[in-house]
Amino acid sequence: MLMKPCCITALGLLAVAAVSAAFAQDSGPFIEISAACVPEGCFETDPPGLPVLITEPGHYRLTSDLESDGTTSVIVVQMQNELFRRGVHLDLGGHVLRGPFSCIGTPVSSCNTAVTSVPAIRFEVRNGSLRNGTIRGFAGPGVLALLLESGLIEGLMVTDNASHGIEMIDVVSNEGYVIRDNILHRNGGDGLRAPQGDFGHALISGNLATGNHMAGLRIGRGARAADNIAVNNASFGIMPWSVLSPDGQNCLVSGNVLFGNNNDDAQMNCSASNQTNQCNSGAC
Amino acid sequence: MQLGSLLMRRYSAFALAQQSESAWPVVVILVLLSLVAESAQAQEFRISQDCAMVGCMPGDLPGLPVQITQPGHYRLVGDLLLEANDGFALYVGAPGGAVTIDLGGYTIRGAHACVGGTPPMGGGAPVTECSFTETNGGAIRVDAVSELTIRNGTIRGIRSQGISVSAGNLVLIEDMLITENGSGITVSRSTPSANALLRIRRVSLNRNLSYGLRTIGDDAGIVILENSQVFGNGYRGVSLDAAGASVVREVQISRAGQHGLVGAASNKRCYSTSYFANNGGAVQVFGCPGLYNRCLQGSC
Numbered sequence: 001m002l003m004k005p006c007c008i009t010a011l012g013l014l015a016v017a018a019v020s021a022a023f024a025q026d027s028g029p030f031i032e033i034s035a036a037c038v039p040e041g042c043f044e045t046d047p048p049g050l051p052v053l054i055t056e057p058g059h060y061r062l063t064s065d066l067e068s069d070g071t072t073s074v075i076v077v078q079m080q081n082e083l084f085r086r087g088v089h090l091d092l093g094g095h096v097l098r099g100p101f102s103c104i105g106t107p108v109s110s111c112n113t114a115v116t117s118v119p120a121i122r123f124e125v126r127n128g129s130l131r132n133g134t135i136r137g138f139a140g141p142g143v144l145a146l147l148l149e150s151g152l153i154e155g156l157m158v159t160d161n162a163s164h165g166i167e168m169i170d171v172v173s174n175e176g177y178v179i180r181d182n183i184l185h186r187n188g189g190d191g192l193r194a195p196q197g198d199f200g201h202a203l204i205s206g207n208l209a210t211g212n213h214m215a216g217l218r219i220g221r222g223a224r225a226a227d228n229i230a231v232n233n234a235s236f237g238i239m240p241w242s243v244l245s246p247d248g249q250n251c252l253v254s255g256n257v258l259f260g261n262n263n264d265d266a267q268m269n270c271s272a273s274n275q276t277n278q279c280n281s282g283a284c
Numbered sequence: 285m286q287l288g289s290l291l292m293r294r295y296s297a298f299a300l301a302q303q304s305e306s307a308w309p310v311v312v313i314l315v316l317l318s319l320v321a322e323s324a325q326a327q328e329f330r331i332s333q334d335c336a337m338v339g340c341m342p343g344d345l346p347g348l349p350v351q352i353t354q355p356g357h358y359r360l361v362g363d364l365l366l367e368a369n370d371g372f373a374l375y376v377g378a379p380g381g382a383v384t385i386d387l388g389g390y391t392i393r394g395a396h397a398c399v400g401g402t403p404p405m406g407g408g409a410p411v412t413e414c415s416f417t418e419t420n421g422g423a424i425r426v427d428a429v430s431e432l433t434i435r436n437g438t439i440r441g442i443r444s445q446g447i448s449v450s451a452g453n454l455v456l457i458e459d460m461l462i463t464e465n466g467s468g469i470t471v472s473r474s475t476p477s478a479n480a481l482l483r484i485r486r487v488s489l490n491r492n493l494s495y496g497l498r499t500i501g502d503d504a505g506i507v508i509l510e511n512s513q514v515f516g517n518g519y520r521g522v523s524l525d526a527a528g529a530s531v532v533r534e535v536q537i538s539r540a541g542q543h544g545l546v547g548a549a550s551n552k553r554c555y556s557t558s559y560f561a562n563n564g565g566a567v568q569v570f571g572c573p574g575l576y577n578r579c580l581q582g583s584c
Contacts, residue, residue, distance in 0.1 A: 259551075
């Protein structure tokens, strides 16, 4: 039986609309990054091969694991000047960025590669977010965040990297940012290494820093570290840079649990505390 | 997408079309839609009771347990029912790989229920009896993996453990309800694992016949339990018997048959954890010093 033209037209329109809706729902407004697209470049401005280079604002999502030789970056976010303040949001989609290296001991005593400054993810943007994935086995830091002004780093598992887990440099934190719910486990440097200078208005919360070769959380002036857990790091659980904040304190810390760090000696070296932190079994 | 169920859906659509010629355009649209959706989901393996019978993904043999032998993302798309003598529902054996299991809000379910163990402040006693008759082995067994995340679902009515962990460098278990099983979560490392880390958060471990959480045997590495509720378990709420550092933080532990928490090995610390009506109102906790812990009934 033949269908009436009106019905065919209606069905065609329905099909187009339905396909569009399905695609929008499943893929979302994300630009996908995967191992399959890396060899040719994952989008127009990304050159072939690693690292995946993000130079345009937008939402990006990993849809597969990515592997590298561990000495070159896997993803580089680097905005041009005129785009610098616009946002880049990078969701690792629960996937893994994997290099070949590993570290020995808890706390880490050494890693099987020379330390470099080349990170797995270089995140050089004023405003953005980075979330939801694992970064393992690189010679440099897992994440190097530069020039971040406001943003969010959350839900990362960063482990077995020969340098720091998350390293931040030249942060311009006028608007504040949040580093939360990350696991920084057994890296060759600090778990989190904040910049030495003004770290104002940052909130470092709910992170787990364990078994790192240096400090668990190394925080800068003016940052607040709350409700983190640091266990079995070789140096302090929480360690400020020596620069004091304007109110004379070098730490704004509360509700942290610090235990088994620094060879069971002092767990943090803050000049002032509200005594709601737990160092080993007591208040600090 | 599992090929069998995909072909079955296609076959059903074409069977519909054979009954009415006018249905052909609809069939084409449905097939097109399913292809688009499945393409977008290509990185995720779906697990259901139906596909378990024929194998849900490469490496998975027909029947339970669904065997996860490759790294990747796995999602339940329906409840899994564990029958008598089924062994495990999900088995993770993916050496060196990263595996994420999202229960999608669904339940891995045995057929049984327990008696007793009412919620924390509502009176009542711990679980005293469960109607276990089958011999199944547990809901999820983790034997080999590097990084593992299990999240977002319920495990109920399984005779043995809800989750049994014997491997994994980095394991995260979150947003789970684990209830009315033999035990909730058991960590028993097959080799000493001082470098491992297990983080359990936002879980309810309640009304299991024996333990809510238990670590046992060789060094379990660092174990963190936080922001969770543990109540009505028949024996102990939390028993940290394995070596290695553990932190229990902001957990409410109540109405266990014996101690709410026992840190039998050294290096256990508790913070801001409350205890109520465990151990018949006697000593609530043993071997987990720390700050802001409260025993609302009995002594700390």
